Amino acid sequence: MFAEMAGYFQNNMDDFLRAIATHAAISALALFLAAAIGIPAGILCVRHRGVQRWVVPLFQALRILPSLAVLFLLIPVLGTGLLPALVALVLLAVPSILLNTVAGLLQTPEFMLETAAACGMTRGQIWRSVWLPMALPMILTGIKNAVTEIIASATLAAKIGAGGLGEIIFTGLGLYRFDLLLAGGLTVALLSLLAAGSVSLLGRLLMRYKYV
Amino acid sequence: MKITKKMTTLLLAAAMACSLTACGSGKDTIRVGSKDFTESLIVAEIYALALEDAGYDVERKLDIAGSVVHTAIVNDEIDLYPEYTGTGLLSVLKMDLITDPEEVYRVVKEEYEKQFSLTWLESSKANDGQGLVIRTQLADELGIYTISDLQAHADQIRFASQGEFDQRDDGIPGLEKVYGEFNFASSKVYDSGLKYQLLQNDEADVTPAYTTDGPLADTEQFTLLTDDKQMWPPYYLAPVVRDDVLAEHGDIADILNKVSAALDTETLTSLNAQVDVEKREYEEVAAEFWESIR
Numbered sequence: 001m002f003a004e005m006a007g008y009f010q011n012n013m014d015d016f017l018r019a020i021a022t023h024a025a026i027s028a029l030a031l032f033l034a035a036a037i038g039i040p041a042g043i044l045c046v047r048h049r050g051v052q053r054w055v056v057p058l059f060q061a062l063r064i065l066p067s068l069a070v071l072f073l074l075i076p077v078l079g080t081g082l083l084p085a086l087v088a089l090v091l092l093a094v095p096s097i098l099l100n101t102v103a104g105l106l107q108t109p110e111f112m113l114e115t116a117a118a119c120g121m122t123r124g125q126i127w128r129s130v131w132l133p134m135a136l137p138m139i140l141t142g143i144k145n146a147v148t149e150i151i152a153s154a155t156l157a158a159k160i161g162a163g164g165l166g167e168i169i170f171t172g173l174g175l176y177r178f179d180l181l182l183a184g185g186l187t188v189a190l191l192s193l194l195a196a197g198s199v200s201l202l203g204r205l206l207m208r209y210k211y212v
Numbered sequence: 213m214k215i216t217k218k219m220t221t222l223l224l225a226a227a228m229a230c231s232l233t234a235c236g237s238g239k240d241t242i243r244v245g246s247k248d249f250t251e252s253l254i255v256a257e258i259y260a261l262a263l264e265d266a267g268y269d270v271e272r273k274l275d276i277a278g279s280v281v282h283t284a285i286v287n288d289e290i291d292l293y294p295e296y297t298g299t300g301l302l303s304v305l306k307m308d309l310i311t312d313p314e315e316v317y318r319v320v321k322e323e324y325e326k327q328f329s330l331t332w333l334e335s336s337k338a339n340d341g342q343g344l345v346i347r348t349q350l351a352d353e354l355g356i357y358t359i360s361d362l363q364a365h366a367d368q369i370r371f372a373s374q375g376e377f378d379q380r381d382d383g384i385p386g387l388e389k390v391y392g393e394f395n396f397a398s399s400k401v402y403d404s405g406l407k408y409q410l411l412q413n414d415e416a417d418v419t420p421a422y423t424t425d426g427p428l429a430d431t432e433q434f435t436l437l438t439d440d441k442q443m444w445p446p447y448y449l450a451p452v453v454r455d456d457v458l459a460e461h462g463d464i465a466d467i468l469n470k471v472s473a474a475l476d477t478e479t480l481t482s483l484n485a486q487v488d489v490e491k492r493e494y495e496e497v498a499a500e501f502w503e504s505i506r
Contacts, residue, residue: 075406075409079413079415080402080406080410080413080415081400081415158375158401159402159403159406160402160403160406161372161400161401161402161410161415161416163400163401166401167375167401168375170374170375170376170401170403171375171376171378171379171401174374174375174376175376175379175380177379180379
């Protein structure tokens with residue numbers, strides 16, 4: 001088995017590295033877009049409760065659709081390749097970021113906001129210095145969930161020609177070759193752990209005050 | 213070793229004699245088997261209809277997993293089923309690759325008789341082998357009709373693979389050994405269910421396929437490339453029948469040979485298309501075809 005794996009790496013190192021790079025790039029892009037949609041949408045939801053009433057259920061409903069189904073449903077509209085893969089991954093990741101942002105903001109104790117206002121902070125200052133920092137741990141948890149989901153699901157992108165480590169896994173499935181399955185699967189797992197670890201590290205850096 | 217083999221044969225013969233004399237019933241019932249995909253279902257159904265027309269009772273034991281259908285016929289659970297010469301050679305007999313169709317048929321016929329007491333009846337002209345499909349529009353534009361043409365124009369081709377095709381010995385590595393290197397302009401992995409859609413939507417130019425895939429019936433859109441250096445083994449379809457059944461009902465050979473004579477690659481592709489593309493029932497398609505050749 002390990003000899004086979006070594007053989008695979010020897011012959012296909014270029015393909016393997018390219019697959020990792022594609023996988024990481026798709027995942028990073030999807031995470032960025034999901035955060036760019038999820039966090040502002042979460043803030044909007046807290047500011048305007050009317051928005052929350054339809055935005056939250058909408059994304060929760062979209063999340064129920066399996067990513068694989070989304071991929072294939074999008075083909076007639078967006079074709080194949082990177083774009084539909086990104087859309088499916090963003091749809092998958094937005095809910096956990098959005099819901100965690102909303103929860104983080106809502107659980108900030110009312111008295112802290114009142115105290116801040118009493119101290120003469122403007123609305124903007126309250127957001128920047130009280131609300132968002134208080135919600136940050138929850139938002140980061142959301143991002144951490146999102147990134148692991150994205151990296152795991154990005155394997156499906158290989159089904160529609162977007163590349164990534166899924167190519168190696170599906171090839172292994174087709175050929176019944178465990179060396180390929182392991183090479184692809186373990187790398188996805190490793191990538192997931194690495195990404196989740198990085199988000200945790202980012203949290204520690206951003207919230208240094210907690211660890212003095 | 214020899215003694216045990218003889219003993220088993222004797223026991224088997226005794227058991228068979230018992231079942232024949234004791235049960236008696238089902239003497240004129242032929243059990244027709246098939247594998248678990250459209251083409252095998254259609255052809256087995258045509259066999260069944262042909263036998264019924266000749267007065268036999270037919271028990272349909274269709275939809276058997278491809279990996280166990282051979283065991284089923286050896287174990288006397290079915291009497292006959294449609295098999296591919298290449299599958300017999302490479303998967304069942306596990307022999308070395310031969311690419312000459314007649315030689316393959318001769319070898320499997322001989323070995324099946326020797327090893328399993330099974331008879332390959334006459335082969336049809338329908339070959340369901342590995343192939344490469346190109347968008348017809350591009351084929352006409354660049355003049356690509358054979359795999360050699362494809363190799364020469366590879367740098368203008370977007371290849372849609374299913375991943376395994378790039379690694380399998382009878383995929384790209386095998387092709388490169390016979391035809392030379394393929395420097396495709398791009399090569400991406402897709403789910404195999406998407407291959408015809410990709411070509412239709414102009415998102416890829418060439419994809420691996422099986423030579424009787426239903427969509428290939430639409431030659432305005434898809435062109436099957438000729439394997440001009442014969443790198444792939446032939447997969448011609450023919451009925452495999454138990455010897456004891458043939459010995460008792462000699463006319464089965466004539467009945468099924470008539471069906472095989474009417475089947476060629478184009479006919480089979482169009483039958484597949486009626487089921488897989490037009491979504492008709494395979495029984496209906498088989499019945500219609502049998503009507504047209506009986």
